[in-house]
Amino acid sequence: MRLEILTPEEMGSVDRKAVDAGPLDGYGLMQNAGAVVAAAILERFAEAEGFLVLCGPGNNGGDGYVVARLLVERGVQVRLFAETEPAAGSDAARARRACPVEPKSYSEFEPVERWLVVDALFGAGLSKPVEGREAAIIERVRTSGLPVVSIDLPSGVSGLTGKPLGAAFQADLTVTFFRKKPGHVLVPGRQMCGELLVADIGIAETTLNRAECKTWENHPALWRAALPExxxxxxxxxxxxxxxxxxxxxxxxxxxxxxxxxxxxxxxxxxxxxxxxxxxxxxxxxxxxxxxxxxxxxxxxxxxxxxxxxxxxxxxxxxxxxxxxxxxxxxxxxxxxxxxxxxxxxxxxxxxxxxxxxxxxxxxxxxxxxxxxxxxxxxxxxxxxxxxxxxxxxxxxxxxxxxxxxxxxxxxxxxxxxxxxxxxxxxxxxxxxxxxxxxxxxxxxxxxxxxxxxxxxxxxxxxxxxxxxxxxxxxxxxxxxxxxxxxxxxxxxxxxxxxxx
Ligand SMILES: NC(=O)C1=CN([C@@H]2O[C@H](COP(=O)(O)OP(=O)(O)OC[C@H]3O[C@@H](n4cnc5c(N)ncnc54)[C@H](O)[C@@H]3O)[C@@H](O)[C@H]2O)[C@@H](O)CC1
Ligand SMILES: [K+]
Known part of the structure; x- marks a missing residue:
C-alpha cells in the first residue's frame, strides 16, 4: 500500500528526481497528469455537456491546458479561462501553446448549466491567500452549484496544512499525483477534496526514498506486523x-x-x-x-x-x-x-x-x-x-x-x-x-x-x-x-x- 504522505516540498523534490532520472521530462509528466485527470473526468462525469477549465499561472494551470486539449480531442465542448500567461520557457507555457482553445479572461466566466468546472488555478505552489479575481470566480462557481474537479488540490487549500488560504474550492473530485499530501487528509482539506484519486503519472517508485519518509496515512498495513499474537x-x-x-x-x-x-x-x-x-x-x-x-x-x-x-x-x-x-x-x-x-x-x-x-x-x-x-x-x-x-x-x-x-x-x-x-x-x-x-x-x-x-x-x-x-x-x-x-x-x-x- 502507498501510505506515505509527502509535503508539497517533498513532492517537488520527487518530481525533480523523476525528471533527472528520466525518461520523462517535466513536460512529459504534465502530459501524463493531464491525461489521468481527463480520463477520470470522462469516466465519472460522462453526463457533463461541456467543460469550463480555469487555468492559473503555474504548472497546475499547465495541467489544465493539457486537460482542455485532451477534452477537445474527445469532441466535447470546452471553454478555457486564464488571466496570466505562464512564464516563458516553462512546461506550462508549452502546454498552453499546444492547447487549441483560446483563453478568455476570468471576468468573462459564466457558469453553464450541466457543465463541469475543471479547477487548475493553484496546486502545490499556492503561496498566499486567494483573493480578488480568483476569489470572485471561486464564489461564482460555488453559487452556480456546478460540479468541480480539482487538479492536485482544490485551489486555495494548502497542501501542507489542509487549511484554506483565503477563498478555496469545494471539489467533487480531486486528482492528485503519485502520493497524497497532508492537505488531502487533514481537515478541512479532506472534505474539500470530495472524492480523492491518487494517480500514477509515470514517476518510478524508486524515486521515493522510503527510508526518508516519516509521515503516513494510518492504516493496518503500517502496524499489522506489530499487533500482538x-x-x-x-x-x-x-x-x-x-x-x-x-x-x-x-x-x-x-x-x-x-x-x-x-x-x-x-x-x-x-x-x-x-x-x-x-x-x-x-x-x-x-x-x-x-x-x-x-x-x-x-x-x-x-x-x-x-x-x-x-x-x-x-x-x-x-x-x-x-x-x-x-x-x-x-x-x-x-x-x-x-x-x-x-x-x-x-x-x-x-x-x-x-x-x-x-x-x-x-x-x-x-x-x-x-x-x-x-x-x-x-x-x-x-x-x-x-x-x-x-x-x-x-x-x-x-x-x-x-x-x-x-x-x-x-x-x-x-x-x-x-x-x-x-x-x-x-x-x-x-x-x-x-x-x-x-x-x-x-x-x-x-x-x-x-x-x-x-x-x-x-x-x-x-x-x-x-x-x-x-x-x-x-x-x-x-x-x-x-x-x-x-x-x-x-x-x-x-x-x-x-x-x-
Ligand atoms: N514536474 C512537476 O513538477 C509536475 C507538476 N505538476 C503540477 O504542477 C503543480 C505545481 O506547479 P507550480 O509549482 O508551478 O505551482 P502552482 O501552479 O500550484 O502555482 C504557482 C503559481 O501560482 C502563483 N500563486 C500562488 N498562490 C497564489 C495566489 N494565492 N494568488 C495568485 N497567485 C498565486 C505563483 O506566483 C505561481 O505563479 C502541481 O500542483 C501539479 O498540478 C504536474 O504537472 C506533474 C508534474
Ligand atoms: K487546483
Whole structure:
C-alpha cells in the first residue's frame, strides 16, 4: 500500500528526481497528469455537456491546458479561462501553446448549466491567500452549484496544512499525483477534496526514498506486523496486565471504560486501582476486571511491586490534583522497561503549570509513554504549539512528541500520532459518532492494552486509534462509549483473523 504522505516540498523534490532520472521530462509528466485527470473526468462525469477549465499561472494551470486539449480531442465542448500567461520557457507555457482553445479572461466566466468546472488555478505552489479575481470566480462557481474537479488540490487549500488560504474550492473530485499530501487528509482539506484519486503519472517508485519518509496515512498495513499474537501456551498475565487508576466515588466510570477497552484489546488481566471511597461503586460494576485499593503512592507502589503490570492508564476521571501528579511520578519511576503508560485527560491537565517537569520524567523513565490530548489539553501542555492558520497539525504533533519524549495522539476528526523520533501518522477512518462522552477513555485503555502486550508505543497508538475509530464506524448511529469495547471483537476478528502460534 502507498501510505506515505509527502509535503508539497517533498513532492517537488520527487518530481525533480523523476525528471533527472528520466525518461520523462517535466513536460512529459504534465502530459501524463493531464491525461489521468481527463480520463477520470470522462469516466465519472460522462453526463457533463461541456467543460469550463480555469487555468492559473503555474504548472497546475499547465495541467489544465493539457486537460482542455485532451477534452477537445474527445469532441466535447470546452471553454478555457486564464488571466496570466505562464512564464516563458516553462512546461506550462508549452502546454498552453499546444492547447487549441483560446483563453478568455476570468471576468468573462459564466457558469453553464450541466457543465463541469475543471479547477487548475493553484496546486502545490499556492503561496498566499486567494483573493480578488480568483476569489470572485471561486464564489461564482460555488453559487452556480456546478460540479468541480480539482487538479492536485482544490485551489486555495494548502497542501501542507489542509487549511484554506483565503477563498478555496469545494471539489467533487480531486486528482492528485503519485502520493497524497497532508492537505488531502487533514481537515478541512479532506472534505474539500470530495472524492480523492491518487494517480500514477509515470514517476518510478524508486524515486521515493522510503527510508526518508516519516509521515503516513494510518492504516493496518503500517502496524499489522506489530499487533500482538497470542501464543498457544499463553496465560492471563503473559498476555499483559493493565492497571487503570480510578477517580473518586462520583467519577469512576471513565476508569472502567478504559479498563474495558484494555481488556477487549487483548490484555489478559486488568486491575482498577481505586480510592477507598470508590471501592464499592467500582466493585458493583466490575466482573472479570480486578479491583484493588490505592489511595496513596505507597499503595500504588505496593501493587506495582506485587503484580508488575505491563501497562497502565492514568487520567480518565482521576482528578487534576496531587494524587494524580504523584501517581504519574511513581508510574514513570517504577514501570519496568517493558511498561507502557498512557496519560490522558486529567493526567495531562495536572501538569499544565509545569509541563517541563513531566517531560523530564518521561525522558528519564524506562517506560514507553503515550499522551492522548484533545486540542484543549494539548494547548495546556504545549504552549506555543497551539493551532494557527499557517501551521500543520502534523508538525505541531511531531514537535510535541520531540519536546515531551512521549508518543503524542492529538485527537480530532484527523487524529495525528507522532513519535519522538519524528514518525507521524494521520488517521482517516474516524466517524462523527465517536464524539460522545467517554470515547477518549476507551481509547486510552485500548492503547494501554496493546502496549501491555509489548506493542511499541507509536504502533500501539496508531493501532488503537484505528481500531477505536473502526469500532465506532461499524457501530454507527446511536453509539455510546460503552459500545466501543464491545465492538472490538468484531473489528479484530474481521480485520485480523486469529493466528495462533
Ligand atoms: N514536474 C512537476 O513538477 C509536475 C507538476 N505538476 C503540477 O504542477 C503543480 C505545481 O506547479 P507550480 O509549482 O508551478 O505551482 P502552482 O501552479 O500550484 O502555482 C504557482 C503559481 O501560482 C502563483 N500563486 C500562488 N498562490 C497564489 C495566489 N494565492 N494568488 C495568485 N497567485 C498565486 C505563483 O506566483 C505561481 O505563479 C502541481 O500542483 C501539479 O498540478 C504536474 O504537472 C506533474 C508534474
Ligand atoms: K487546483
Amino acid at each position: 497470542i501464543g498457544i501456551s499463553a496465560h492471563k498475565y503473559s498476555r499483559g496486565h493493565v492497571a487503570v487508576i480510578s477517580g473518586g466515588a462520583t467519577s469512576t466510570g471513565a476508569a472502567r471504560l478504559a479498563a474495558r477497552g484494555a481488556a477487549r484489546a487483548g490484555a489478559g488481566a486488568v486491575t482498577v486501582l481505586s480510592p477507598a471511597n470508590a471501592l464499592s461503586v467500582n466493585a458493583m460494576h466490575l466482573t472479570s476486571i480486578m479491583l484493588r485499593r490505592a489511595d496513596t503512592v505507597e499503595e500504588l507502589e505496593a501493587f506495582l511491586s506485587d503484580r508488575g503490570p505491563s501497562g497502565a492508564v492514568l487520567g480518565p476521571g482521576a482528578g487534576t490534583g496531587e494524587r494524580t501528579r504523584s501517581f504519574a511520578r511513581s508510574l514513570l519511576d517504577r514501570a519496568g522497561a517493558a511498561g507502557g503508560l498512557v496519560f490522558d485527560a486529567d493526567a495531562i491537565t495536572a501538569f499544565r503549570g509545569d509541563p517541563e517537569t513531566l517531560f523530564a520524567m518521561i525522558k528519564a523513565s524506562a517506560a514507553q509513554v503515550v499522551l492522548t490530548p484533545h486540542e484543549g489539553e494539548f494547548g495546556r501542555l504545549f504552549p506555543g504549539l497551539e493551532d494557527a492558520p499557517e501551521v500543520s497539525k502534523v508538525e505541531r504533533t511531531r514537535e510535541a512528541a520531540m519536546r515531551s519524549g512521549a508518543a503524542i495522539v492529538l485527537k480530532g476528526p484527523d487524529t495525528v500520532v507522532a513519535a519522538p523520533d519524528g514518525r507521524a501518522a494521520i488517521n482517516v477512518n474516524a466517524t462523527q459518532h465517536l464524539a460522545t462522552a467517554g470515547s477518549g477513555d476507551v481509547l486510552s485503555g485500548i492503547i494501554a492494552g496493546l502496549m501491555a502486550q509489548t506493542m511499541p508505543a507509536f504502533e500501539a497508538a496508531c493501532a488503537g486509534i484505528w481500531l477505536h475509530a473502526e469500532a465506532g464506524r461499524v457501530f454507527g448511529r446511536g453509539l455510546i462509549a460503552e459500545d466501543l469495547p464491545e465492538m472490538l471483537p468484531q473489528v479484530l476478528q474481521s480485520q485480523f483473523p486469529e493466528h495462533v502460534r
